[in-house]
């Protein structure tokens with residue numbers, strides 16, 4: 001099937017649909033000034049290198065005479081993935097032997113409003129239609145078996161790189177799917193912790209897809225559950241899964257956010273905006289206000305919430321205003337958690353788990369404590385917590401009043 005991705009500009013066939021090199025060529029023709037900067041590496045050259053890298057990984061495996069994996073002793077289960085901020089049904093302490101966890105994700109491209117007030121929107125590239133993609137949960141020693149499906153009406157090629165996995169570019173080299181294709185990848189979870197996954201089709205398409213929402217998190221729990229530094233069991237009552245997304249949305253000469261007909265049409269403008277390294281937005285769960293107001297997270301006094309924060313591209317520093325990170329796993333679940341943290345650190349390209357038991361009712365803001373990003377760029381969520389106020393912890397002794405001068 002032949003389709004015109006840029007009418008009048010370039011013709012391609014299905015196997016070449018919006019491959020990075022083709023789009024970069026189109027971008028160079030359409031907006032050479034946007035991309036050809038002094039000393040800036042040529043994007044099509046980067047693409048070529050990266051494409052070869054991915055091919056090499058795929059071919060290496062295809063030529064391999066490796067013996068089949070021994071799947072005896074594993075039980076197959078299906079995990080129904082759910083949209084953020086929720087988590088799939090799971091056990092905190094594994095029962096039974098190791099499992100092969102079957103999941104399915106679709107690489108859906110959809111127009112999303114990022115900020116209703118300004119009209120900012122993005123042709124989001126997603127796993128299962130959400131930004132971030134769904135949270136996947138397994139235990140150390142389990143296998144994750146993903147069916148990755150690219151809908152027929154997609155404009156682009158997609159794949160997936162699991163930071164929790166080992167080999168073949170995190171699976172990126174084995175999972176390239178064009179519109180109308182599906183692939184199945186199985187990998188073993190050998191490292192306990194929270195990990196990012198993201199699309200990485202090659203070249204400039206890697207940051208383009210990641211900054212268009214194509215990322216999410218996997219939580220690999222220890223088989224015997226989470227522990228504090230003394231080995232005491234830790235359990236949570238609920239999970240709040242928060243994906244922080246930096247967007248670089250193009251604006252026109254009047255400063256208004258540009259709109260585009262189909263996914264991929266913003267490629268050349270987006271590359272230019274991304275090169276500034278200054279995001280126009282840094283939001284939680286895809287859009288300004290996705291976790292505030294009517295969409296706020298909820299909890300009760302005495303409940304323990306596990307906050308999982310994913311940032312696939314940039315560093316972040318979450319802070320729960322009015323609360324703490326009682327236990328924070330910035331690295332892996334193998335390490336003892338940090339305790340009683342005020343603000344913790346999410347290295348760009350990773351996911352971090354922080355556990356807190358609410359002690360007071362009210363509205364708590366969970367922010368990126370670069371407060372410019374938290375307040376001006378959108379990285380704020382709210383927890384609305386019900387319960388009884390504890391004056392022993394805090395009391396307004398005197399309400400604000402005038403004082404005598």
Ligand SMILES: [Cu+2]
Pocket residue numbers: 107125157158159199200201209214
């Ligand atoms: Cu993608």
